[in-house]
Amino acid sequence: MGCRSRDRMSGHSLAFRPTEGGSADMDAQLARIQTELSDALRRANLVAGLLPDNAWSARPAPSQWSVAECLIHLNLTSRAFLPLIDDAIDKGREQARFMRTRHRMDFMGRLLWVASMISLPIKTTEPFVPAREELKDSVLSEFGTLQKQLIGYLDRAERLDLGKLRIVSPFDARIKYNLYSCFRVIPAHQRQHLRQAERVVDRLRTAGTTGRV
Secondary structure: OOOOOOOOOOEEEEOOOOOOOOOOOOOOHHHHHHHHHHHHHHHHHHHHOOOOOHHHOOOOOOOOOHHHHHHHHHHHHHHHHHHHHHHHHHHHHHOOEOOOOOOOOHHHHHHHHHHHHHOOEEEEEEEEOOOOOOHHHHHHHHHHHHHHHHHHHHHOOOOOOOOOOEEEEEEEEOOOEEHHHHHHHHHHHHHHHHHHHHHHHHHHHHHHOOOOO
């Protein structure tokens, strides 16, 4: 699990396989992101379904997150990004910043995207560390709702010049990147923690914690 090898042409982890196309009416670059978000939702439900309820919050080691914590962290992250994305899109429409060329990530966005793709260890800031246990069904339901909201923002962002609209990172106010980078980094970050969750399942199974073969 968690293989880091990548297709050199696409930059995708070889473990990542989109399962459905984006909207036929959506810009191809944004449709790709929609596919990534849809695949993350499928993958989250799959990894959670591998565990019985009594292993949902089990840690493979005291210093390592459970599957529950991995997914709660992703929900906390999406919750923080949504109002920032909404504000950036509103500003883009008010300023009539419409796309003239292909979207491109900026330097900081690409740096964060690569860090997520290779699972570079970065300490999570306190607001994004899961503070309490939550029921599996509740976490998965919220994850699905947040993914749909992110996809909805892709629709709203179409035809805007996403390279000219800026986001301040909710993780660190000193870090800024363009809105296209934000849209690319979010699913990459989700894949990173879904790989982490899949490794947790493997370790729990090895230890016999899941009660499954």
